[in-house]
Amino acid sequence: MKNHQIKINLPGGIVSVGDLSVMLEILEKAGIENIRFGTRQQLYFSATPDQLDDIDHGFLISDTDFEIDADKYPNIVSSYVAEDLFNSSNWLREGVYKDILDTFSYTPGLKINLIDNSQNLIPFFSGNLNFISSDIGSYWHLYIRFPKTNIIYYWSSLVYSEDIALLSEAIENTILTQRNLYYDQQEIDGQPLETAVRAGGSFLFQEASSPLKLPDFQLPYYEGFNQYNGKYWLGIYRRNELFPISFLKELCVICSKTRIGQLYTTPWKSIIIKGVEPSDRKLWNAVLDKNRMNVRHASNELNWQTEDLCEEGLKLKHELINGFNTADLRTFKLCFAIKINPKSGLFGSVIIRKQNQPIAEPTEALFDLMHTIDFNPNSKHYYTYATGISKVNLLPALSSLCETYYQQQTLVAGEQPDHYYETSPRAEPELTYVHQCKHCLSIYDEAWGENSMNIPAGTPFSALPAHYRCPLCEASPSEFNPVIKESLNTF
Numbered sequence: 061m062k063n064h065q066i067k068i069n070l071p072g073g074i075v076s077v078g079d080l081s082v083m084l085e086i087l088e089k090a091g092i093e094n095i096r097f098g099t100r101q102q103l104y105f106s107a108t109p110d111q112l113d114d115i116d117h118g119f120l121i122s123d124t125d126f127e128i129d130a131d132k133y134p135n136i137v138s139s140y141v142a143e144d145l146f147n148s149s150n151w152l153r154e155g156v157y158k159d160i161l162d163t164f165s166y167t168p169g170l171k172i173n174l175i176d177n178s179q180n181l182i183p184f185f186s187g188n189l190n191f192i193s194s195d196i197g198s199y200w201h202l203y204i205r206f207p208k209t210n211i212i213y214y215w216s217s218l219v220y221s222e223d224i225a226l227l228s229e230a231i232e233n234t235i236l237t238q239r240n241l242y243y244d245q246q247e248i249d250g251q252p253l254e255t256a257v258r259a260g261g262s263f264l265f266q267e268a269s270s271p272l273k274l275p276d277f278q279l280p281y282y283e284g285f286n287q288y289n290g291k292y293w294l295g296i297y298r299r300n301e302l303f304p305i306s307f308l309k310e311l312c313v314i315c316s317k318t319r320i321g322q323l324y325t326t327p328w329k330s331i332i333i334k335g336v337e338p339s340d341r342k343l344w345n346a347v348l349d350k351n352r353m354n355v356r357h358a359s360n361e362l363n364w365q366t367e368d369l370c371e372e373g374l375k376l377k378h379e380l381i382n383g384f385n386t387a388d389l390r391t392f393k394l395c396f397a398i399k400i401n402p403k404s405g406l407f408g409s410v411i412i413r414k415q416n417q418p419i420a421e422p423t424e425a426l427f428d429l430m431h432t433i434d435f436n437p438n439s440k441h442y443y444t445y446a447t448g449i450s451k452v453n454l455l456p457a458l459s460s461l462c463e464t465y466y467q468q469q470t471l472v473a474g475e476q477p478d479h480y481y482e483t484s485p486r487a488e489p490e491l492t493y494v495h496q497c498k499h500c501l502s503i504y505d506e507a508w509g510e511n512s513m514n515i516p517a518g519t520p521f522s523a524l525p526a527h528y529r530c531p532l533c534e535a536s537p538s539e540f541n542p543v544i545k546e547s548l549n550t551f
Contacts, residue, residue, distance in 0.1 A: 063106045065369060066115070067127045072138035072161050072174065073101030073325045077315040079124075080323060084309050086118035094302040098368040099186075099406065100171065101325040102135040125167075133167045138174040139182040141324035141332050145293055146280045147179035151197040156221060163225040170207065170232045171405070174224070177201075180277055182327060183407035184438040185212065188235075189228050192272060194218050201272045202227075204250060207235065207243045208403055210440055210501050213250025217265040230257045246499050277409065277436050278393050279363050282330060284355040285341065292336040294344060297357060301329050301374065307351040314343050327407065328362065360384050363395040365406045373398040376412075376451075383455040389462060395437050396458075409437040410461060412454065415447075424450055428531075429457050433503060433545075435465055441496070443503050444531035447512040495521045495540040500533040504540060 068083065083103075087095070090111040096104040107115060112128070119126055127133065139147070140157045160174060173187035177194070184192055188207055191200040202215035219227060234253055235242040242248055283295040296303075315323070315333065318340045324332045336344060348355060361381050366373035376398055384391065397408030402416060411430040417423060429446045432439040445464075449457050494505040504510065504524075509517040512531050515524065521537070528537055 061108050061110075063108055064112055064128050066105055066107055066112070067098070067131060068103040068124065069133065069135040070101055070103055070325055071136045071164070072140050072157055073135075074138075074140055074157075074161075075103075075323050075325070077312050077321055077323065081309070081312040081316075082122045083119075083124060084305050084312065086115060086122065086124075088305050088309070089118070090114040092305060094304055095308070096301045096303065096369070097325045097329045097331060098135075099327045099329065099365060100135040100137050100368075101141075101327060103325070104369060133169060134171040136161065136164070136168065136172045136174065137182065137187060137327065139176040139179050140174075141326055142176060142179040142181045144334070145286075145288055145332070146181045146282075147176050149176045149178050149193060150195075152176050152193045156198070160221055160224050163222065164228075165225065166229050168228060168232060169236065170228070172228055174200075177272060178275060180275060181280055181282060184274065185440055186327070186405045186407050189231060191219065191224055194272070195269055196266060198222075199266045200224065201268065204231065204253075205405075205440070206245070206248050206250075209244065209246075209248065211245075211248045211250075212440055213248070213253070215254060218268050220264040220266070223263045226261065227257070227263055230261050274436060274438050277395075277438065279359075279395050281359060281362065282326060282328060282332065283357060283362060285336070285344075290338075291334075292338065292341060294333045294336055294355070295326075295330055296332075296353065296355060297328065297330040297362060299357070299361070299378075303331070304351065307347070307353070310347045310351070314340075314347060318343065328365065358385070360389070360391045363391060365395070365397045365408055367399070367401055367404045367406065370400055373400045376454075380412075380455060380458065384458075387455075387459060389459055390466065391462060394435060394462065394465060407437055408432075409435040410458070411442065412458075426450060427454055429454075429461060431461065431465075435468075441501055441503050442532070443505065443508060444510070444512050447531055492545040493542045494545045495537075496543045497530045497533060497535050497540050499535050499539060500530065502530050502532045505545065 087105060090107065092105050092107060092111060098104055138157055140154065143154060157174060170189055171187040173190045175182055175184050175190065175192045177192050184190060185203060185205055188205050190203040190205065192203065194201050196218060198221045199218035200221065202219050204213045204215065234256055242253060283297045285292050285294055318337060320333060320335050326332060364377050366377050394410055395408050396410045396412065397406035399406055399411060399413040402413055409432050413428045413430065415426045415428060427449045428444065429449055430442045430444050433441045433443065445461050446457050494503050496503055504521055506518060506520050509515045509519050510531065513528065524537055529535065
């Protein structure tokens with residue numbers, strides 16, 4: 061009997077204790093033992109057809125929306141979970157998130173992100189419509205990543221909080237009714253889209269006072285008990301991604317007893333509970349002990365993303381982590397993503413992507429190894445480090461790439477001037493040009509060369525051999541455009 065995968069969206073990664081308790085009770089009565097959380101802060105579980113009949117009835121009575129074996133309506137992601145814990149926003153608070161979420165009168169078919177620009181827990185550009193807070197109160201930058209592409213278009217002005225839902229609906233309608241222009245295309249011009257949407261609605265826009273500047277990336281440790289504002293927050297991560305329903309029900313009971321009204325999910329498939337009073341820690345420790353919950357995993361295990369419901373990716377993650385531990389490999393300030401489905405929008409500074417191979421030819425799996433520009437995972441510009449790597453050679457290649465990263469960090473640190481005794485005026489920095497494929501946005505940087513084609517570092521673009529092709533889409537050098545490297549970091 062085939063199991064079904066059921067998905068429940070938790071808008072903004074927020075779920076009330078009362079709503080979660082009702083869901084868990086329905087699932088437990090139907091015989092479900094575990095649930096999972098996804099990379100878009102949603103909830104998953106697996107059920108047999110017989111179990112699904114009982115669940116369907118319970119969810120109908122409790123007014124719980126869900127999808128069966130589908131993801132037609134992606135969850136709205138927000139950085140609400142990071143508020144007070146991992147960021148220091150000037151104006152983005154709980155009420156702003158909730159007000160925006162409440163204005164959505166339709167169910168989005170595109171991925172929408174509501175992101176605070178001062179935090180690093182939630183990815184900036186993993187959505188199709190990425191609203192990122194600006195320096196001006198109640199106004200947001202908007203970056204559109206067109207569906208099934210890596211093409212990003214920056215909206216020419218800031219968007220007002222109260223317009224986000226209506227603007228999102230207008231943009232989505234335009235994209236989905238003109239798929240030949242904006243959906244899964246190799247080249248997309250976003251300007252006609254913006255012009256059409258502006259003409260079709262009345263929205264309040266504001267000129268940006270400054271461009272978006274991404275914070276330096278360092279994934280915060282999101283597990284265990286941690287102090288903040290005189291209280292504690294508790295993060296729980298599961299190595300196998302499974303959260304026992306019996307355990308979650310006990311958490312909800314403690315939340316109710318201690319007047320905690322909400323739980324939060326993260327894109328790292330974990331949950332966070334805020335507002336734990338110091339005097340109540342014994343209650344939480346007791347339930348963690350009873351359920352044998354480990355809440356202190358190593359950082360080099362927490363900085364990985366795998367696709368939802370993907371056992372192949374999860375297994376590979378565990379194998380590589382074991383190899384990292386054996387080698388005692390440093391991965392500080394790096395995060396890794398394993399893409400079995402090449403078009404999954406995962407977040408990572410180092411991407412391990414499985415190659416598509418003909419089903420009729422059962423050959424050994426091969427992988428491509430890429431990293432984002434300057435290893436900032438919020439960038440959508442990739443360098444290809446190596447292609448066609450066998451599974452057995454992934455660990456050596458990753459170790460080499462990590463070594464390359466730390467060599468680069470050491471060089472950058474060595475180039476920083478000591479300004480303590482500086483008296484002469486600072487010179488204007490020189491601009492560095494790289495070449496970018498106009499189809500897939502891959503980068504050729506002569507400082508790196510192209511390891512996958514044995515092109516050494518320092519090889520100018522003009523000196524590339526005649527056989528050179530883009531490692532990702534095989535475009536010729538004539539399909540590359542020169543761009544200022546520093547400008548790529550505005551994403």
